[in-house]
Structure formats: C-alpha cells, structure tokens
Amino acid sequence: MKILLVNPPRSPENNILKYAPVEARPFIHKKLIGPPLGLLTIAAAVKDHEVIFFDCKGEYDLHPEALPLRFMIRELMEKHHPHVVGVTVITSEFDFALEILRAAREKDPEVITVAGGLHAILCPEDFTDPSVNLVVQGQNPMIFREIINRTETNQSLKDLPGLWINTGGKLLRPLKNATSWDGAGENFLMPDRSLLKRWISTYHVGGNPYPSTYVFTSLGCPYQCTFCSIWSQHQGKYYQRRIESLIEELKTLDDYPVVRFADANTLVNESFITELFDRIEEEGIKKDFVMDIRADFAVHRPNLIAKLARAGLKVVICGFESFRDEELRKYNKKSVASANQTAVKIFEQNGIMVRGNYVIPSGYGVDDFAALAEYADRNRVVYAGYTILTPMPGTVFYGQVKDQIIDHDYRKYNFFNSVMQTRLDPVEFHERVGALWLIKKGTDVI
Ligand code: B12
Ligand code: SF4
Structure with missing residues (x-):
C-alpha cells in the first residue's frame, strides 16, 4: 500500500x-x-x-x-x-x-x-x-x-x-477502547529521521547554526496540572524509555548537535537519568542538550543538575506558570513559586541557561500585570516566555471554564490568544502580555 x-x-x-x-x-x-x-x-x-x-x-x-x-x-x-x-x-x-x-x-x-x-x-x-x-x-x-x-x-x-x-x-464509536501501549518501553519504535532530510536545514533553534532534533526519554507525566493535555493524553500514566534504546538513538544523531528532549518532564526518575547520563559520557556522546525540568525537582537534586551540566545540558525549560502560590494550587501544579527562584539559581550556578514560562489568565487586570512584571523583573532569566492560560479541549481546565469560552476557533488554541473573556479590553490584554516578553536577561530567542 x-x-x-x-x-x-x-x-x-x-x-x-x-x-x-x-x-x-x-x-x-x-x-x-x-x-x-x-x-x-x-x-x-x-x-x-x-x-x-x-x-x-x-x-x-x-x-x-x-x-x-x-x-x-x-x-x-x-x-x-x-x-x-x-x-x-x-x-x-x-x-x-x-x-x-x-x-x-x-x-x-x-x-x-x-x-x-x-x-x-x-x-x-x-x-x-x-x-x-x-x-x-x-x-x-x-x-x-x-x-x-x-x-x-x-x-x-x-x-x-x-x-x-x-x-x-x-x-x-469504537466497539472496544484501545488497549494501553508502552510506546516508550517494550513497544518503542525507532523514528527514521532520514524521512526528514529535505527539511533538516530548517530545524534550527534561535540563532544556533546547527540543526536540532527532539528525542523523547519518556511519554506522559506523573503530575496532573489542570490546564495540561499531556497527562490526559496518556491517562495519567508515565512510560520510560530503555537506556540502551536511547543510546542507540543518540548514536544515530550525527546530523544534530542539539538534542531537545521532548518529554513532559525529563527528570522524574533520578536513578534512570543518572544511569542514562553515565552511559552518554561512557559512549563519548557530545551534544548540547535542552530539557524540561520542574523547579521543585531541581531544588531537591542540585547534584544531579551539576552532573547533567557537565554532560552537556545547556538549556532548561521550566514551567514557572505563576508567581503566586494560590494560582499554582489552583492549577494543581504541586509546587510553590519560591521553588522557581531557587531552581533558577541552581541552573545558573551550573552555567545552564533558563527559559522560564509564565501562563497569564484571561482575567488579569492592570494590577496583576504590574505585580507579575515586578516579580519577573526581580527574577529575570535568560529567556522568558509569557503565554496565555488556555482551556485546551479535553483538559480539566476546559471542563472548569467551558461556559466562559467565547472563541471556539481552534486555530487560536496555541497559547497565544485569549479564547475567554478578558477583564481588560482584549487588545490591551494581548498588548500587556506581549510587553512582558521584554522582561528577561538575554537578547537571544529560543
Ligand atoms: C515535539 C512537539 C512539537 C514539535 C512537533 C509537532 C509537529 N507535529 O510538528 C513542534 C516543535 C513543531 C511543536 C510545535 C507546537 N506545539 Co508541540 N509538542 C511537542 C511535544 C514536546 C512532544 C510531542 C511528541 O513528540 N510526543 C511523542 C509522540 C510519539 O507522541 P504523539 O505525537 O502523541 O504521537 C502518538 C499518538 O498521538 C499517535 N499519532 C500521532 N500522530 C498520528 C497520526 C496518525 C495518522 C495516527 C493514526 C496516529 C498518530 O501515534 C503516536 C505514537 O504513539 C508535546 C509535549 C509532550 N511532551 O507531549 C508538545 C505539544 C503536543 N505541543 C503543543 C503545542 C500547543 C504546540 C504549539 C501550538 C505551541 C506554540 N504555542 O507554538 C506548536 C505548533 C506550531 C508552532 N506554533 O510552532 C501542545 C498541544 C496541546 C493541544 N491540546 O493541542 C503539547 C501537548 C505541549 C503542551 N504543553 O501542551 N510541538
Ligand atoms: S504542566 Fe508539566 S508537570 Fe504539569 S501535568 Fe503537564 S507536563 Fe506534567
């Protein structure tokens, strides 16, 4: 066929x-x-x-x-x-x-x-x-x-x-539901990147002259943040790749000096990641690694962060989400705002660049923007992202606010558009979110 x-x-x-x-x-x-x-x-x-x-x-x-x-x-x-x-x-x-x-x-x-x-x-x-x-x-x-x-x-x-x-x-409807599938472990299928050759010159991050690729070390997430689609997609399960399968994949990536882990959370299992990076060092695999790490995890494992930095971890993407503990509780983030500041220090002490992401609720008023801007300014990171808290269909958050959604155009469900009624005038709201992107340390973009 x-x-x-x-x-x-x-x-x-x-x-x-x-x-x-x-x-x-x-x-x-x-x-x-x-x-x-x-x-x-x-x-x-x-x-x-x-x-x-x-x-x-x-x-x-x-x-x-x-x-x-x-x-x-x-x-x-x-x-x-x-x-x-x-x-x-x-x-x-x-x-x-x-x-x-x-x-x-x-x-x-x-x-x-x-x-x-x-x-x-x-x-x-x-x-x-x-x-x-x-x-x-x-x-x-x-x-x-x-x-x-x-x-x-x-x-x-x-x-x-x-x-x-x-x-x-x-x-x-299906007569039977799909059975669960360990696409990271025993059922993993190796992606054939040769199918992408035509577009490899386009796979660059920011100003980096070398192509980058994604590799996943896990699927799913053990946390259950209300706004997130990932854990719902995997019914709350977390699947881990086999170490040797990852080494085998990394060894095929000569064309890609930058490897971005595609995991929801790369650091969940400390012994797994320690062993993986021991093997990466043993095999002499040299890459610039980019990964998503939760702030609370980094706070509790500073030595592991130092080890990863020595093995090539260059950029960490950290979902700060909010500067307010009550908002983090509402999102079921299971972390506190102070962990973000401590984690940033740990990453920076190890020469790792941080991309911190805040999510902005549609209900933010002038005072909320001012408070966030003041906090983000005091806690600048090299790259910062400020996106909009969006009720992605199929998430808990969607169920909580579906009656308040005013825009059902799915093209806008990419975190860059408010699809709910904003407290401020919608143009002013987006303008204020846009202005926040200036609050960061670096002049580069990722
Ligand atoms: C890699 C990735 C990308 C890549 C590639 C995606 C692509 N199609 O081009 C890139 C970088 C391009 C990308 C872009 C975006 N992404 Co993205 N991305 C991911 C990420 C990190 C991993 C996805 C992945 O590879 N999973 C592993 C594979 C194996 O799983 P899978 O894709 O689900 O595929 C399995 C099944 O779904 C199924 N399947 C998949 N496709 C098909 C097709 C057929 C025919 C069949 C039968 C089955 C099937 O089989 C696969 C094997 O089991 C996820 C977050 C995460 N950790 O999951 C976000 C994620 C998917 N992205 C997301 C978003 C929002 C975006 C952006 C819109 C972000 C933005 N604000 O700009 C952009 C879109 C484009 C843009 N503006 O640039 C959201 C989606 C939320 C939602 N409900 O829609 C996620 C979940 C992140 C998040 N924080 O919520 N993304
Ligand atoms: S936001 Fe991050 S930690 Fe929370 S459920 Fe999604 S992937 Fe997991």
Missing part, C-alpha cells in the same frame, strides 16, 4: 505578537521547529509499505512562497497516488488537518483518510467532517498498521479497538 503521512502547517494566529509593542516582537515565539515524532512513529509501524512523508511546517520554512496548503496536497496526490492519507493533529492545527484530508479526497474520492494524534485522542467526536474516514483514538501505532493491513486484504475495520469510523458525517 502507498501511504502519505502529512504534518500540518502551524496556525498563524498569534494575538500576543499582533498587539505587542514593536520592541517586544523580536522575542515572541513565531514558530517552534522540530520533527513530528508521533508521525515518524506511525511511519515506523508501516515501514514495510511505501511511505511518503511530508512536513508542511518544514516546507513552508524552506519555501515561504510554497503553494497554499490545498494545492500542495493536490500536487502530492497527483505525484504519488496514495491509497491512504494520514495526518497528525494537535488542537490548533485541527482546521489544517481537515483541509489536508479534504484536498486529498477531492483529488481522489477513493483515498482512505485517517486522523490521529493528541486531538484525535482527546476529542475524537470533533472529527465529523465527511473528509475524515477514520479517527484513531489511542497511542498504539499498531491500530494504524492494522488499518493498512485490513484495507489491503478487504477486511472489516469495525472491531478495531480505538477506531472511530465516519460514515458520511456520522461517527461510529
């Missing part, structure tokens, strides 16, 4: 950037780069078939003037004539995923279209558009493999666990 796997483009909606003061704009995130690891895992599951892989994000970075999405997909359909087209979907890219599948079906009404990924797992009921044939609600890439194999041999798909079937806009 011929399978076309497409990574949708990014949503351009960014009201923080749009309304930010001009001098803050250079520091505001415009795009994140990186390999779509989920789609690469799907490709690995069907590697005995003919797979055509297409990264629209990379393509538009490579050629900003490339054809509009619909025509880009038509061209791919004409060139490859796939039997199946698959897309990976996060909330803000939902509309583009549909556009891809519509264009594919317009070109070939017989093609089978499949949606998967985070949004398909958390909100499968959203996929009523007739252009979507199948929706995979589950982590297990073998469901996709089974779709391909059964389609090839004309067998029914009805009893496939986790598979929603769309018949002319009516969604049939």
Whole structure:
C-alpha cells in the first residue's frame, strides 16, 4: 500500500505578537521547529509499505512562497497516488488537518483518510467532517498498521479497538477502547529521521547554526496540572524509555548537535537519568542538550543538575506558570513559586541557561500585570516566555471554564490568544502580555 503521512502547517494566529509593542516582537515565539515524532512513529509501524512523508511546517520554512496548503496536497496526490492519507493533529492545527484530508479526497474520492494524534485522542467526536474516514483514538501505532493491513486484504475495520469510523458525517464509536501501549518501553519504535532530510536545514533553534532534533526519554507525566493535555493524553500514566534504546538513538544523531528532549518532564526518575547520563559520557556522546525540568525537582537534586551540566545540558525549560502560590494550587501544579527562584539559581550556578514560562489568565487586570512584571523583573532569566492560560479541549481546565469560552476557533488554541473573556479590553490584554516578553536577561530567542 502507498501511504502519505502529512504534518500540518502551524496556525498563524498569534494575538500576543499582533498587539505587542514593536520592541517586544523580536522575542515572541513565531514558530517552534522540530520533527513530528508521533508521525515518524506511525511511519515506523508501516515501514514495510511505501511511505511518503511530508512536513508542511518544514516546507513552508524552506519555501515561504510554497503553494497554499490545498494545492500542495493536490500536487502530492497527483505525484504519488496514495491509497491512504494520514495526518497528525494537535488542537490548533485541527482546521489544517481537515483541509489536508479534504484536498486529498477531492483529488481522489477513493483515498482512505485517517486522523490521529493528541486531538484525535482527546476529542475524537470533533472529527465529523465527511473528509475524515477514520479517527484513531489511542497511542498504539499498531491500530494504524492494522488499518493498512485490513484495507489491503478487504477486511472489516469495525472491531478495531480505538477506531472511530465516519460514515458520511456520522461517527461510529469504537466497539472496544484501545488497549494501553508502552510506546516508550517494550513497544518503542525507532523514528527514521532520514524521512526528514529535505527539511533538516530548517530545524534550527534561535540563532544556533546547527540543526536540532527532539528525542523523547519518556511519554506522559506523573503530575496532573489542570490546564495540561499531556497527562490526559496518556491517562495519567508515565512510560520510560530503555537506556540502551536511547543510546542507540543518540548514536544515530550525527546530523544534530542539539538534542531537545521532548518529554513532559525529563527528570522524574533520578536513578534512570543518572544511569542514562553515565552511559552518554561512557559512549563519548557530545551534544548540547535542552530539557524540561520542574523547579521543585531541581531544588531537591542540585547534584544531579551539576552532573547533567557537565554532560552537556545547556538549556532548561521550566514551567514557572505563576508567581503566586494560590494560582499554582489552583492549577494543581504541586509546587510553590519560591521553588522557581531557587531552581533558577541552581541552573545558573551550573552555567545552564533558563527559559522560564509564565501562563497569564484571561482575567488579569492592570494590577496583576504590574505585580507579575515586578516579580519577573526581580527574577529575570535568560529567556522568558509569557503565554496565555488556555482551556485546551479535553483538559480539566476546559471542563472548569467551558461556559466562559467565547472563541471556539481552534486555530487560536496555541497559547497565544485569549479564547475567554478578558477583564481588560482584549487588545490591551494581548498588548500587556506581549510587553512582558521584554522582561528577561538575554537578547537571544529560543
Ligand atoms: C515535539 C512537539 C512539537 C514539535 C512537533 C509537532 C509537529 N507535529 O510538528 C513542534 C516543535 C513543531 C511543536 C510545535 C507546537 N506545539 Co508541540 N509538542 C511537542 C511535544 C514536546 C512532544 C510531542 C511528541 O513528540 N510526543 C511523542 C509522540 C510519539 O507522541 P504523539 O505525537 O502523541 O504521537 C502518538 C499518538 O498521538 C499517535 N499519532 C500521532 N500522530 C498520528 C497520526 C496518525 C495518522 C495516527 C493514526 C496516529 C498518530 O501515534 C503516536 C505514537 O504513539 C508535546 C509535549 C509532550 N511532551 O507531549 C508538545 C505539544 C503536543 N505541543 C503543543 C503545542 C500547543 C504546540 C504549539 C501550538 C505551541 C506554540 N504555542 O507554538 C506548536 C505548533 C506550531 C508552532 N506554533 O510552532 C501542545 C498541544 C496541546 C493541544 N491540546 O493541542 C503539547 C501537548 C505541549 C503542551 N504543553 O501542551 N510541538
Ligand atoms: S504542566 Fe508539566 S508537570 Fe504539569 S501535568 Fe503537564 S507536563 Fe506534567
């Protein structure tokens, strides 16, 4: 079977950037780069078939003037004539995923279209558009493999666990839920980055001249912050990679001097990470590592942070979320604001650059902005991000505030737009969030 796997483009909606003061704009995130690891895992599951892989994000970075999405997909359909087209979907890219599948079906009404990924797992009921044939609600890439194999041999798909079937806009629920899948441990599939060669020159972080790639050492998260999609996606489970499998993967990454761990939280299990970095040193693997570390973890393990710094940890991304303990409690963050300050000191003592991220609730007024600005100024980090607390569908927070949501345009669900009523005038709100991006130590951007 011929399978076309497409990574949708990014949503351009960014009201923080749009309304930010001009001098803050250079520091505001415009795009994140990186390999779509989920789609690469799907490709690995069907590697005995003919797979055509297409990264629209990379393509538009490579050629900003490339054809509009619909025509880009038509061209791919004409060139490859796939039997199946698959897309990976996060909330803000939902509309583009549909556009891809519509264009594919317009070109070939017989093609089978499949949606998967985070949004398909958390909100499968959203996929009523007739252009979507199948929706995979589950982590297990073998469901996709089974779709391909059964389609090839004309067998029914009805009893496939986790598979929603769309018949002319009516969604049939799966007869069985997908079984849990240890995609990090025994069921791990090695992503084949050679599928991304065309776009490698676009995978750069900030001003770094070398390409970077993502590697995950775990899936899921043992914490349950109310606004976060990640633990819901994995039903609260946390799966850890095998050390030797990680070493094997790292050894294939000669093209990528910068390795960004894609984990929700890289440091959860101290003995695992100690052993991993012992092996990295033993193998002489030299990389600049970037990872997400919780402040409270760093506070309790300063020696481990020092060890990681010696082994190449250069940048830490730390979800500060708030400067107020009562907000952190509300988010179920299970940490306190003072831990952020202590952690920053530990990272900086070890020569690690910190990117701290605050989330701004839509209800912030002038006094709240002033208090946050004053705090962030006193506790500057090299890079700082200030995004908007967003009720991502499928999260606890979404359930808490769904009646207050005023904007249901999914393209805006990327943390850069308020989708809830703001206390301030919406333009002033986004402008004030934008102005916060100036409060940091460095002049660089990541
Ligand atoms: C790597 C990553 C990226 C990469 C690659 C994503 C891509 N598709 O291009 C990049 C850097 C481009 C990216 C960008 C963004 N991301 Co991102 N990203 C991640 C990250 C860190 C890891 C995802 C991952 O690789 N997981 C491992 C793989 C194996 O899992 P998976 O993708 O879920 O895939 C499995 C299944 O879902 C399924 N599957 C996936 N695709 C498909 C397709 C088919 C056909 C099938 C059948 C199955 C299937 O099978 C896979 C194997 O089990 C997560 C956070 C996290 N730790 O999970 C955030 C995350 C997914 N990102 C998120 C967001 C919001 C964004 C941005 C919008 C952020 C922003 N503000 O700009 C941007 C979008 C573009 C932009 N503005 O630049 C959110 C999504 C929330 C939501 N509800 O939508 C997350 C959860 C982070 C968070 N803090 O909440 N991201
Ligand atoms: S915000 Fe971070 S710590 Fe909290 S649940 Fe999500 S990934 Fe885990």
